[in-house]
Each structure stands twice: as structure tokens, then as C-alpha cells.
Amino acid sequence: MPNTTPAPVLYSFDAVPTLQKSLADFIVKAQAEAVAARGQFTIALSGGSLPNNLKPLADIPGIHWDKWQVFFADERIVPLDHPESNYAACAKAFLDHVPIKREQIHTLNSSLFSENTRTQPTAENWDLGEVQQEAQAVATDYEKQLVATFASTTTARYPTFDLILLGMGPDGHTCSLFPGHPLLAEQSAWIAPIVDSPKPPPRRITFTYPVLNHASRVAFVATGEGKQEMLAKILDEPELGLPCSRVRPAAPGAVYWFVDDAAAGRLKYAKTEFSS
Numbered sequence: 001m002p003n004t005t006p007a008p009v010l011y012s013f014d015a016v017p018t019l020q021k022s023l024a025d026f027i028v029k030a031q032a033e034a035v036a037a038r039g040q041f042t043i044a045l046s047g048g049s050l051p052n053n054l055k056p057l058a059d060i061p062g063i064h065w066d067k068w069q070v071f072f073a074d075e076r077i078v079p080l081d082h083p084e085s086n087y088a089a090c091a092k093a094f095l096d097h098v099p100i101k102r103e104q105i106h107t108l109n110s111s112l113f114s115e116n117t118r119t120q121p122t123a124e125n126w127d128l129g130e131v132q133q134e135a136q137a138v139a140t141d142y143e144k145q146l147v148a149t150f151a152s153t154t155t156a157r158y159p160t161f162d163l164i165l166l167g168m169g170p171d172g173h174t175c176s177l178f179p180g181h182p183l184l185a186e187q188s189a190w191i192a193p194i195v196d197s198p199k200p201p202p203r204r205i206t207f208t209y210p211v212l213n214h215a216s217r218v219a220f221v222a223t224g225e226g227k228q229e230m231l232a233k234i235l236d237e238p239e240l241g242l243p244c245s246r247v248r249p250a251a252p253g254a255v256y257w258f259v260d261d262a263a264a265g266r267l268k269y270a271k272t273e274f275s276s
């Protein structure tokens with residue numbers, strides 16, 4: 001039997017600006033192919049350190065911004081102008097600086113959660129039943145937004161994103177899929193709620209593995225010496241089953257890693273020369 005799940009492709013760069021420029025070229029190429037094939041480009045973004053690495057996109061001419069449909073691979077259940085919002089971070093980094101219409105950017109519906117769950121939980125405001133119901137409502141609504149976008153292009157059981165951009169947390173988490181969490185086993189929902197994220201804020205929604213593993217391309221971005229140890233575990237020891245290692249779309253899907261040499265310091269994994 002041929003192996004139909006291609007090995008991740010690793011690109012390592014000597015400096016972060018070089019990585020960012022190459023990542024921008026990679027995104028632009030994925031966009032051009034998608035627009036030529038289907039007339040739109042479906043992309044999912046992450047939060048954390050990723051948005052800053054997307055800043056150069058705003059300066060690239062000729063991008064078909066009117067064809068982009070932007071989603072968030074995970075999002076914190078906070079207002080859209082909150083400092084912890086992944087949307088807010090991406091807006092500040094590049095979305096606010098490019099000619100893309102607000103209706104092409106698919107954000108969570110902040111009318112679905114109440115004031116008391118907008119703050120960090122305390123013994124007084126943490127009603128688990130209410131919090132879980134609200135998180136489920138936010139996840140269900142976001143899943144409907146995906147269904148509406150993908151219904152016109154696919155009849156498949158899961159959406160096929162042209163590109164999903166992910167980060168790698170220091171514990172090996174990606175999206176809001178954390179090591180040892182029951183959500184790692186979710187096989188049915190496209191979007192799942194989580195109310196006990198070990199990294200604050202605790203209430204979030206996240207893409208599930210069936211969505212990640214049906215994408216055309218997934219690109220991880222990880223930089224800095226602080227990511228060295230975990231990156232080596234993810235790429236050199238995938239049998240550990242850490243959340244990032246489980247992102248493995250079957251062919252023709254593919255996974256790419258954009259890292260800097262600092263993050264790659266302990267890796268044995270073979271590097272590939274980047275060419276745009």
C-alpha cells in the first residue's frame with residue numbers, strides 16, 4: 001500500500017524577516033492557484049505569534065483580496081476588540097491595512113455570549129452550565145458560517161480549506177487543541193467549544209482534526225529558541241502524538257513548516273530548500 005499521507009515539508013530560514021517574506025510568497029502562490037481553479041481563496045488564520053509574521057502581506061501588490069474568505073482556526077470567546085482576540089491581532093497585523101471587505105472575514109458572533117463570561121472566570125461569575133451552553137452556541141454559529149461558505153464549492157463531509165496557517169504552542173498545542181484534552185478525539189463537529197483551555201483565556205472555539213486534515217495545505221510557523229525542544233518532539237518524534245504532530249492531511253493535502261534556524265536548533269528532521 002503506498003503511503004497517502006505525505007511527510008511534512010520543513011523550511012528553515014536564517015532570519016525571521018526572510019521567513020516572513022517566503023511565507024508571504026507561499027500564501028500568494030496558494031491564493032493564485034485557488035483563485036484560478038475555483039474563483040475564491042479560503043484561508044484560516046491563527047493567533048499567538050502568527051499574526052506578526054503576516055505583516056509583509058499588506059505590502060505585496062497584486063493580491064486578489066476580493067477573492068479571500070478568511071476564517072480563524074481557533075478563536076478566544078472574547079469581544080472582537082479584546083486584546084486576546086485572534087481576529088483583533090490579525091486585523092492589527094494586516095487585515096485592517098488591505099482592501100478586504102468585512103463580510104469576507106468570518107468572526108465569531110459576539111452577541112452569543114454574555115457580559116459575565118467576557119471576563120476571566122472567578123468563583124462568583126463562573127457558572128459552568130451557562131458557560132458551556134454559550135461556548136457551544138458560538139461554535140455552532142461559527143460552524144454554520146463555514147457551511148455557508150463551503151456549501152457552494154463542495155459536497156464533501158468536511159470543508160477543504162485552500163490554506164490553514166497554524167502556530168505551535170510551547171506545550172505542542174495548535175489551534176485550541178491541547179495535549180491530553182478529550183477534544184483531540186473529536187471526529188464529528190467541524191468547530192468545537194472548549195471552556196477549560198489550560199492557556200488563558202479558558203473559553204474558546206477551535207477547528208477539529210477532521211477539518212485540519214482535509215485542508216489542501218497547512219502551514220505551521222514557529223520561531224525562536226524557546227520553540228526548539230518542542231519542535232524536535234513534533235517533527236522527530238511524531239509517535240508521541242502531540243497535537244501538532246496529528247495534523248497530517250492525506251494527499252493531495254500537505255503540511256509545511258516555516259521555522260527559523262533558532263527554532264530548528266535541535267532538529268534531526270531533513271530540511272527542504274524553499275523556492276517560491
Ligand SMILES: O=C1O[C@H](COP(=O)(O)O)[C@@H](O)[C@H](O)[C@H]1O
Binds near residue numbers: 166
Ligand atoms: O493560544 C493560542 O496559541 C497558539 C500558539 O501560540 P504561539 O504564541 O505559541 O504561536 C496559537 O496558534 C493559537 O491560535 C492561539 O489561540
